[in-house]
Amino acid sequence: MTIQLYDVPKSGHCHRVRLAASLMGLDVDLVSVMDMDGQRQGAAYLAINPLGQVPTLVDGDLTVRDSIAILQYLERTYAPDQGWMPTDRRERAQVDEWFAISAGVMFRGPNMARLIKLFKMPGDHDAAVAQSQKLFDLMEAHLQDRAWLVGARATLADIACYAYVAVANEGALDLTPYPNIAAWLARVQALDGFVDIPRS
Numbered sequence: 001m002t003i004q005l006y007d008v009p010k011s012g013h014c015h016r017v018r019l020a021a022s023l024m025g026l027d028v029d030l031v032s033v034m035d036m037d038g039q040r041q042g043a044a045y046l047a048i049n050p051l052g053q054v055p056t057l058v059d060g061d062l063t064v065r066d067s068i069a070i071l072q073y074l075e076r077t078y079a080p081d082q083g084w085m086p087t088d089r090r091e092r093a094q095v096d097e098w099f100a101i102s103a104g105v106m107f108r109g110p111n112m113a114r115l116i117k118l119f120k121m122p123g124d125h126d127a128a129v130a131q132s133q134k135l136f137d138l139m140e141a142h143l144q145d146r147a148w149l150v151g152a153r154a155t156l157a158d159i160a161c162y163a164y165v166a167v168a169n170e171g172a173l174d175l176t177p178y179p180n181i182a183a184w185l186a187r188v189q190a191l192d193g194f195v196d197i198p199r200s
């Protein structure tokens with residue numbers, strides 16, 4: 001059975017899922033929500049995701065409507081032995097923490113800065129920059145003595161956190177002061193099966 005991903009190419013939330021599927025070697029049919037009548041707010045898409053948000057994954061009779069929930073579903077269902085989720089309970093807690101960061105300060109920081117600068121959404125860019133700096137300072141210190149966000153190999157944490165950091169410049173954010181983050185981005189990009197988020 002084909003897995004369908006309702007997708008918007010420039011969405012970092014959608015990119016997480018495309019990246020995970022590609023790294024896991026899964027075939028996923030992309031359905032561009034941009035091509036649907038009314039896009040995210042059209043009746044056809046709202047019937048699939050009443051929040052009008054992307055991504056949404058449809059696998060048979062199951063619909064999953066959140067990028068982090070989708071990452072975990074794909075890993076548990078199709079790639080449980082590939083090591084994308086640690087088995088150690090302490091490392092799992094750390095992955096959960098990065099999931100929360102990706103939905104919290106990552107959302108309010110680099111995601112919001114990019115929405116304001118690239119997509120001209122109304123919002124407080126200074127506040128998004130402040131949030132981004134907190135996040136980047138945290139990541140830079142965390143990556144000082146480690147290659148990956150959790151444990152000794154790439155995990156769902158790296159997959160979840162990659163996109164909005166990689167396109168930080170599109171939100172007028174400067175990564176120059178963060179060499180450890182730059183090295184981590186390069187390590188993610190070197191993974192077998194890596195696919196990037198389209199740049200503007």
Ligand SMILES: N[C@@H](CCC(=O)N[C@@H](CS)C(=O)NCC(=O)O)C(=O)O
Nearest residue numbers: 011012013052053054055066067068
């Ligand atoms: N918690 C959701 C958030 C997804 C999200 O915010 N998607 C954005 C695109 S990057 C969206 O669809 N925004 C439209 C809206 O919120 O109305 C997830 O992780 O999938």
